[in-house]
Amino acid sequence: MARKDPPDTLHASHLxxxxxxxxxxxPMFILTLTFVIYPIFGSVRIAFYNWDGIxxxxxxxxxxxxxxxxxxxxxxxxxxxxVIYAAVLVPVQLFLxxxxxxxxxxxxxxxxxxxxxxxxxxVVTSGAVVGVVINLLFGNFASGLSAPLIKLGLISTPLxxxxxxxxxxxxxxxxxxxxxxxxxLIYFLASxxxxxxxxxxxxxxxxxxxxxxxxxxxxxxxRPMMVIIVFMAILGSLGQFDLVKTMTDGGPYYASDLVSTYxxxxxxxxxxxxxxxxxxxxxxASLFMSLMVFGFTMLQLLAIKxxxxxxxxx
Amino acid sequence: xxxxxxxxxLVLLAAxxxxxxxxxxxxxxGEVVLNHHDMLIxxxxxxxxxxxxxxxxxxxxxxxxxxxxxxxxxxxxxxxQKSGESPDTFVVPGRPTFPELVANGWLLPLNGFEDYKDFExxxxxxxxxxxxxxxxxxxxxxxxxxxxxxxxxxxNTKVFRDAGLVTASGAIKEPKTLDEVLxxxxxxxxxxNGTIFGLGYSGKHDPLSWFFWMNQFxxxxxxxxxxxxxxxxxxxxxxxxxxxxxxTLLTMRxxxxxxxQAASVDDETARVLFAQGKYGMLVNGSWVINGWxxxxxxxxxxxxxxxxxxxxxKIKGYFYYGPGGASVGISPLSKHPKEAWLWFKWQQSKExxxxxxxxxxGPSIYKEFNTPENLNSxxxxxxxxxxxxxxxxxxxxxxxPDTALVKIPNVKPDEAGILEGYLTGQITDLxxxxxxxxxxxxxxxxxxxxxxxxxxxxxxxADWVFSDWDMSKDYVNKRR
Numbered sequence: 001m002a003r004k005d006p007p008d009t010l011h012a013s014h015l016x017x018x019x020x021x022x023x024x025x026x027p028m029f030i031l032t033l034t035f036v037i038y039p040i041f042g043s044v045r046i047a048f049y050n051w052d053g054i055x056x057x058x059x060x061x062x063x064x065x066x067x068x069x070x071x072x073x074x075x076x077x078x079x080x081x082x083v084i085y086a087a088v089l090v091p092v093q094l095f096l097x098x099x100x101x102x103x104x105x106x107x108x109x110x111x112x113x114x115x116x117x118x119x120x121x122x123v124v125t126s127g128a129v130v131g132v133v134i135n136l137l138f139g140n141f142a143s144g145l146s147a148p149l150i151k152l153g154l155i156s157t158p159l160x161x162x163x164x165x166x167x168x169x170x171x172x173x174x175x176x177x178x179x180x181x182x183x184x185l186i187y188f189l190a191s192x193x194x195x196x197x198x199x200x201x202x203x204x205x206x207x208x209x210x211x212x213x214x215x216x217x218x219x220x221x222x223r224p225m226m227v228i229i230v231f232m233a234i235l236g237s238l239g240q241f242d243l244v245k246t247m248t249d250g251g252p253y254y255a256s257d258l259v260s261t262y263x264x265x266x267x268x269x270x271x272x273x274x275x276x277x278x279x280x281x282x283x284x285a286s287l288f289m290s291l292m293v294f295g296f297t298m299l300q301l302l303a304i305k306x307x308x309x310x311x312x313x314x
Numbered sequence: 315x316x317x318x319x320x321x322x323x324l325v326l327l328a329a330x331x332x333x334x335x336x337x338x339x340x341x342x343x344g345e346v347v348l349n350h351h352d353m354l355i356x357x358x359x360x361x362x363x364x365x366x367x368x369x370x371x372x373x374x375x376x377x378x379x380x381x382x383x384x385x386x387x388x389x390x391x392x393x394x395q396k397s398g399e400s401p402d403t404f405v406v407p408g409r410p411t412f413p414e415l416v417a418n419g420w421l422l423p424l425n426g427f428e429d430y431k432d433f434e435x436x437x438x439x440x441x442x443x444x445x446x447x448x449x450x451x452x453x454x455x456x457x458x459x460x461x462x463x464x465x466x467x468x469x470n471t472k473v474f475r476d477a478g479l480v481t482a483s484g485a486i487k488e489p490k491t492l493d494e495v496l497x498x499x500x501x502x503x504x505x506x507n508g509t510i511f512g513l514g515y516s517g518k519h520d521p522l523s524w525f526f527w528m529n530q531f532x533x534x535x536x537x538x539x540x541x542x543x544x545x546x547x548x549x550x551x552x553x554x555x556x557x558x559x560x561x562t563l564l565t566m567r568x569x570x571x572x573x574x575q576a577a578s579v580d581d582e583t584a585r586v587l588f589a590q591g592k593y594g595m596l597v598n599g600s601w602v603i604n605g606w607x608x609x610x611x612x613x614x615x616x617x618x619x620x621x622x623x624x625x626x627x628k629i630k631g632y633f634y635y636g637p638g639g640a641s642v643g644i645s646p647l648s649k650h651p652k653e654a655w656l657w658f659k660w661q662q663s664k665e666x667x668x669x670x671x672x673x674x675x676g677p678s679i680y681k682e683f684n685t686p687e688n689l690n691s692x693x694x695x696x697x698x699x700x701x702x703x704x705x706x707x708x709x710x711x712x713x714x715p716d717t718a719l720v721k722i723p724n725v726k727p728d729e730a731g732i733l734e735g736y737l738t739g740q741i742t743d744l745x746x747x748x749x750x751x752x753x754x755x756x757x758x759x760x761x762x763x764x765x766x767x768x769x770x771x772x773x774x775x776a777d778w779v780f781s782d783w784d785m786s787k788d789y790v791n792k793r794r
Binding site for chain 2: 050051052053054055058059061072074135136138146147150156159160162163164165247248251252253254255265266268276277278281
């Protein structure tokens with residue numbers, strides 16, 4: 001007969017197990033509190049002051065910075081660019097990542113590991129480094145390409161991909177898609193490998209074609225993971241900064257300015273002239289942005305909850 | 315067993331964390347390590363040489379240099395100060411203002427050192443100025459270099475010769491006006507069948523200084539960036555030179571005379587492309603000489619002239635700077651102030667200054683060193699000769715130190731943005747954009763003064779008005 005633990009012992013055992021869980025969660029929790037939660041609440045106070053980041057804020061200005069941001073067409077322009085960036089990057093990147101993941105999930109394909117490493121390589125390269133290198137590449141590429149195009153009469157002035165108001169944001173989106181494609185590829189690969197082989201075998205027995213297996217077996221099986229991947233890609237793209245900063249600095253004439261570079265431009269003074277850093281206005285703008293990201297995070301949690309409910313996971 | 319393992323793991327993790335947190339001290343016993351921060355890139359080898367010589371002369375002191383490139387040096391410097399991790403010695407950043415650096419307690423007064431009086435005596439007159447590097451009678455820093463317009467127009471002489479831009483005597487034709495820059499650029503493009511551009515610059519690092527200095531040389535009585543010191547108003551829209559510059563650059567851009575990536579390349583790339591002969595004229599500073607020694611050691615085909623005049627054929631204004639000046643500072647938090655003072659004096663010594671000049675890093679504050687035999691290069695001699703284009707300008711900070719408390723915020727779009735928007739065709743009505751810019755900058759300025767007043771500063775917009783300023787002479791700044 002099995003020994004039955006008294007309730008107190010059971011509770012203590014649960015607690016002992018939980019302690020280890022909390023212990024391992026603690027470092028990340030403390031880091032998040034320090035570097036995410038505290039700065040958000042800290043910036044609420046700063047948003048009510050003129051402050052250049054030096055000494056303590058002493059010039060109280062009330063709601064002026066919030067009003068300034070709300071009325072600033074350049075903020076709304078930056079927000080529009082941010083939304084365009086996310087709206088184009090996320091579907092294109094996820095589509096490409098899914099296709100590549102399906103190809104690389106084929107165990108009969110030779111050199112799978114090589115291709116996985118190849119596609120993941122840009123992810124481990126800093127966005128700032130990628131931006132600087134791409135800047136040089138585009139510059140040289142444009143000057144090499146311009147001469148024959150001008151000769152052919154296709155363009156009248158030399159190309160400047162990142163200096164063109166109509167091309168700059170598109171170039172950044174293209175680089176952004178390439179840069180973080182590997183992340184989503186790996187996520188998709190992991191979720192594809194978790195699909196039970198029996199499902200495919202059963203579908204094959206039922207006479208399902210490859211496309212039918214993809215539509216009726218693969219996609220429904222990885223849907224919960226897809227929800228998470230989509231929201232992570234959206235949140236990641238809303239916070240894009242380093243590529244834009246290094247490739248165009250939001251230019252030309254704010255044509256590729258995102259909310260993150262808008263905030264930066266106020267937080268860190270121009271190196272020209274008498275103007276100075278305005279952390280107050282930058283904080284007000286970042287609070288607007290935080291609200292937006294918070295909204296998406298809530299949507300993500302809701303979507304995960306719905307997805308779990310559908311799968312019957314508590 | 316499992317519990318023992320977990321406990322052991324925990325202890326090991328904790329020990330590893332503590333070991334990781336412990337600050338590493340690289341110094342050997344008895345050796346003092348001084349942390350030194352600067353932002354000097356092309357001058358880096360000479361700073362390294364001074365460190366080497368200093369360490370030989372002072373065997374118990376080691377200098378650990380950290381160079382922070384780019385315009386973010388002031389921000390990273392401020393962060394280091396706020397986190398209590400100040401370097402022992404550092405190049406004084408351009409922001410915040412010098413009085414603020416002192417008020418924040420980030421600079422150690424030098425007067426307390428025993429031999430300070432002797433140190434001060436070695437400098438030429440007017441090097442120590444109250445409100446600039448002397449605050450309330452205490453000295454915190456001193457300038458190393460003489461003031462010259464730090465941007466010039468560099469000419470690739472091979473490109474010019476190949477384009478036939480030479481005089482009858484075979485000398486290079488030197489552009490003196492923006493019209494000539496335009497004409498020479500057309501000539502370069504034409505003779506190279508469109509493969510070589512006329513003008514290049516680094517829009518990423520400094521899109522504007524040269525634009526405003528050209529205005530100043532042409533008689534616009536502005537402080538460096540738009541505020542007319544005679545009236546205390548922002549007047550971009552009033553001065554014809556602003557529009558002439560914008561329109562000339564637009565013409566050059568449309569005709570494909572400007573390096574296409576000029577707006578987005580950094581300083582270093584712009585220099586290398588110039589040395590490779592991709593364009594004929596480069597806007598940059600005297601540090602390019604040592605830059606080329608590092609990146610293009612064979613490149614010698616260059617000379618230099620002042621920035622071109624706009625809409626006038628004779629100079630009507632000058633490059634305006636403040637008297638005094640600052641270079642290196644010592645942190646009050648330094649645990650080794652005596653050693654830091656030794657290093658400070660070493661850098662400011664006449665011997666180091668002479669080595670600085672001889673190594674091609676620019677003219678010294680000791681004028682006797684700025685001779686052709688020391689300058690070692692015709693281009694550097696030309697740069698030093700441009701000292702005559704400089705004048706002491708009005709300094710609100712000397713007149714009223716409280717002006718340092720006025721925080722004028724960035725406006726958007728700013729002058730750089732408007733110029734960029736005009737050149738890319740995103741702005742078509744330049745005059746309207748400049749009128750709007752003046753109004754927004756004026757409003758931001760006046761609001762900043764009001765905010766400072768409310769916070770207790772004794773300031774007014776009149777502190778920025780110098781109606782008695784004669785642009786052709788050194789301005790005598792007086793405390794109000």
